[in-house]
Amino acid sequence: MEDKDNQQQEIDKLVNELHDVVRQLLRLMRQEVSLYDLSMSQVSVIAKLDVPGGLTGAELARAEGVKPQSMSSTVASLEKLGLIQRQPDPADGRRIVLSLTEAGLEARRNRLAAKQVWLHSVIEQLSPAERQELKRGLELLGRISR
Structure with missing residues (x-):
């Protein structure tokens, strides 16, 4: 059960990081x-x-x-x-x-x-x-x- 929770937390973290990186990249491109x-x-x-x-x-x-x-x-x-x-x-x-x-x-x-x-x-x-x-x-x- 703990392993599944760790996997879910890792996936959640990746989702958030991907969203942040895409948003930041788009912002930078708009500025540049x-x-x-x-x-x-x-x-x-x-x-x-x-x-x-x-x-x-x-x-x-x-x-x-x-x-x-x-x-x-x-x-x-x-x-x-x-x-x-x-x-x-x-x-x-x-x-x-x-x-x-x-x-x-x-x-x-x-x-x-x-x-x-x-x-x-x-x-x-x-x-x-x-x-x-x-x-x-x-x-x-x-x-x-x-």
């Missing part, structure tokens, strides 16, 4: 790779709109897991910044399609490139043994995330 000081919801919308043909407001809201009304202020703010645009749907002129502008595409590319540079610089500082540990840890994370 700022994009026009955009909110995470704005950054997420830009990522979702990086598809051929764009998305309607309803499709975007569904992809983000929010109601279309909730999406309207995020869309309006990105449109005001010149990062997204509205256009009639070529297949159905009654619908409006949201897509990235050239500035939006450039911002997305810059953000992705900055993430790569930052992660590369962090990993480069690890010893070869630490990189092997990281590789094994990523394999495990990949396995549990499937």
Whole structure:
């Protein structure tokens, strides 16, 4: 019984540590790779709109897991910044399609490139043994995330 309790405590500790590390890593990435000081919801919308043909407001809201009304202020703010645009749907002129502008595409590319540079610089500082540990840890994370 005590062995099972110890296992449960170890699992609980790992769950908490994993949560903390993921949260910290995301926070660091947001700090290191700022994009026009955009909110995470704005950054997420830009990522979702990086598809051929764009998305309607309803499709975007569904992809983000929010109601279309909730999406309207995020869309309006990105449109005001010149990062997204509205256009009639070529297949159905009654619908409006949201897509990235050239500035939006450039911002997305810059953000992705900055993430790569930052992660590369962090990993480069690890010893070869630490990189092997990281590789094994990523394999495990990949396995549990499937």
